[in-house]
Every structure is written in structure tokens, then in C-alpha cells.
Amino acid sequence: MVPGRDDKVVPRAQHDKLRRENEELTREVKILQKKLAERKAALDRLSEDVERMSEAAEQSELGRVDDQLRHKHLEVEAREMQRRLLPTSPPDLDGLRFSVLYRPSRRLGGDFYDFIRMENGRLAVLMGDASGHSFSAVLVSSMAKTAFKNCVNSIASPKKILAEVNRQLLQTTVEGQFVAAFLAIVECPTLKMKYANASHCSPILVGNDKFQTLDTDGAFVGMFEEPNYEEREAQLEVGDRLIFMSDGVRKAFSAASDTQQGDILHDLVRKGVDLSAEGVLNLVSEEVQELTRNREMDDDVTMIGLQVVPREAMSERFVLMTDPKEIQSVESVIRKAMERRGYSERDLFAVKLAIEEAIINAMKHGNEMDRHKQVVVDFCLDDKGVRLEVEDEGPGFDPGDVPDPTADENLELPHGRGIVLMRAYMDDISYSSRGNRVIMTKMSPWA
């Protein structure tokens, strides 16, 4: 080693000291490095743990979200089922104006209602409420509604229908599931009504000098083997309003008043006596909303309003060219009008057949299928029945001249049966003296 000009010469003792300090520093650095490595390892482990924990958290969150989604999906399905439990609209019947109000609560409820047309101009109006707020309530409602719909086709008495549905529900539902129900059957052309109540909220009937809650004894449907339902009758009149409501409505009023729970509600309905059915429902439901504003609405609010109005007689004239395609428009007007009056399928068939035969006769025989000749049809429907007159431009004929198609010798003739069918299906037919006009009537079964 060759000393340079800047080199310092250090005495041996100092050199040893420096050397020792250097070794110590090196040792310390090594220790620090080791500590650093350990810390780093610990940090790595921690960060692995964090990752693992957050993955786990994610999974359980996902799991939870997944469960929630499935729950929501079921809930959506249940709501869909619930929605399907509700018919889309009340029937179109002459003399009866319906209004429906349905406000479901946030939870799934068991409210249901139905309008079921029966034979002979009768209509069943059903309101029901299955116990609880859950999927099972919706299921039980669905079963009950189906059971009612099926019974109504074969049983005409409200108390017997309740008894039969009771029997069916007892067989199929789990203990503790039952249904409150109110069933009314209205004979539309006569406005006679029978009803039976199975612990449902009573409807209110209000009219001129009339105020009544409709109630009968009877346990919840699906509760007891021997429910002992009873039924009562009422005569509806023009000007009456009949308000059906679910428990949600009654509860809203009872919570608000410490006097008899019915009073506020009854006063309100009385106040609405001059309103339409829809008007009364709106009046009551606005009040319900007001009363429950600060509380979470626990129950569905379901209401049906019925306003009885005068039936309208109708008469219409159709002027047809001689073309069978024109018959369809006449038939559909007649059918719709008769359906609104509550005529049975058989009566609808009878009138359709008779009017078609009469118009074809007018076109074929009266007008000789001359497209430019007219056929005039007069249709009249009122409380007495149906009246149809068909006139053609032909010279007329004598019905007596038409051979009897049911006589053996005439059976093979392809034509000539129209009049026989018209006579069979209508109550009365007659011809004008000229013979180019036929008058047919069918009496109302309720006249």
C-alpha cells in the first residue's frame, strides 16, 4: 500500500477501536435487517389474513345477498300470485255499478276478492282475508278463492258454499290457517240478495232511509268442523250503495276513535250517500290514509263499492244490406245487451239462432239475395224481455204455405227449417199481414 497525500495515518489503538465499532455497526445492521425481514414476513402474513378475511366477508355478504335475492324472488312470485288473486275488473251488468279499491300493505297480506257470474242472472261477490302476512297467507287465499269459484258453479246458497269451502280448507290446510270471508249472491234483474258472513268485516248497506250492516253468525272458514253458517236476505233498491271492506279499514277507524269503532266509519259512509260507489270508496280510503299516516300500514286495505242504478231499456235499429256478413254486428250487440242483463247461455243461444234464421230468411226468400235490398232489424230489450222484428223488401209470404219440415216426407229437404227453429227457440212469433215482417219475443225469466 502506498500512502497517498490525503491519507491519514491512524495510530493502531484508534484503528482497533474503529474496527470494533465497525463490527458492532455491522452486527446491528444485521440485527435490524433480520428484524426488518421478520416484520416484513409478519406484514405479509397479516396482509394474507386480511385478504382471507375480506374474501370470507365477501362470500358471506354474497351469500346474504343471494338469500335476499331469492327471498325477493319468492316475494315477487308471491306478489304476482297475490295480484292474480285479484280479478282485473268487476263485471259489466245492467243496473249495478261497481268500484274496487285495493291498497296492499308493504308486507304480503291475505286479502282477496272475486266477482263470479252465475247462471240465471246471478252474481257472487266475495271478500276474503287469510290470516297472517306471509307466503302461506297468500297460498291459503289462493286455495280459498279457487274453492269458492268452483262451489259457486254448483251450489246456489251462500251458507252452503261457505260450509263446503270450510270442509275443503279443513282437509288441505295446516292447523292455524283460516280465512275470514263474506259472500253475497245478487240476482241482478230482481236485485234480491242473499248473504252469509264468516267472521269478515261486515259490509254496510246505505240508501234512502236505509242503513244496515250486513252480518250473520259464522266462524272463520277452515277453523271448525261444524261452523254453522247462516244466511240472510236483503232487497236491494235503486239508489242503494253497498260497501264491502276488509279488516284493514275497520282497524284504521277503530284505532282512531275511542268511542264505538264503527261510528266514524258509518258517519262517513252516510255522508257519501249521494256519491257514486267510487266516490264513497275514495272518501273512506282518504280518511284511512289520513288516520294511518303516522303508522306503518299493517294491513291491506280492500274495498268494493256497489251502486244500484236504474236498468236501462234499450232499443236499436239495424239497417242491413242483403249480405250474410252483416249478421255478425247485429248478433254481437244483442248478445252484449242480454249478457249485461244476466240472461243464461241457453237464452243467448236461442236468440242468436232465431235472429240468424230470421235474417237469412229475409235475405234469401224475401230479398232473393239481391245485395241492394235492405233488411231492417229492430231490437228492444227491457224488463219484460227481448223483442226482435225483421223486415225485408220482398212481397211477403204466408207462413202457412211453408211445408212442415219435420214431416217424414220433408225430412230430406235441405231447406225450410228456419221457421221451425224460430218458433221453438222464441216464446212467440208472428208475421205482419203482408208477410214480409216477423215479430219475435222472448220473455224475461224474471218478469
Next chain:
Amino acid sequence: MAAKKRLVCEPHGDVTIVNFTDRKILDELNIKEIGDELFDLVDKHGKKDLLINFTNVEYLSSAALGKLITLNKKMQAQNGRLKLCAIAPTIIEVFQITKLDKFFDIHPTEADALDAFQS
């Protein structure tokens, strides 16, 4: 453009079973075409044994009866056989009022009618 087919035919051995494609088909508007399709079965396709199934027929006018009578005559002329089956009560009544319920060979079900063809 082919006209809408109003009949559906299904062979069953020697018997041709005829069903209607539409429920209210036997009213005045459709009856001419239906009649033509039925007559073609005999005139053009030479069917000898026909079974007309009235399931789903909700309505029937006197013109339809007329076509059935004409069809029956055609078949008799060819030594063929015509049977009717599955006629709903409301429709049977129309046959009864016109006394054609005894004129035609009517059976309650398709199976009964097919059996009858065998004997």
C-alpha cells in the same frame, strides 16, 4: 292463396274422422265453405266412411243441417256411411227440434261411433 281449412281429417282404418277447426264454424258465414270441403271428401277423395266429430261445436244453424243432409245423400248414392258423434246437449236439441236426431246416425262418443262402423 289457399283458403283457410275448416276441417281436419284423420284416417282411422277405413273411416275418415272429421273435426272442425273453429268453434262457431257452423254459422251462415262459413257454412258454404264447410259444405264444399265436406262434399269434396266424397266427390273428390272418394271417402266412403265418414265420422263427423262435433266436439267444440258451439253453434249450428239450419243451413248446416241442410249441408249435412246433402252430404248424407251423396254418401248414400255411393254406398257410403255417415255417422255423427260428440254432439253437445244444446246442439242435439237443434237436431231434435227438427226431428233429424233420428234421421242421422248419432253416437255419444267417437269410440262408440267407430265401433258402430265395425258391425
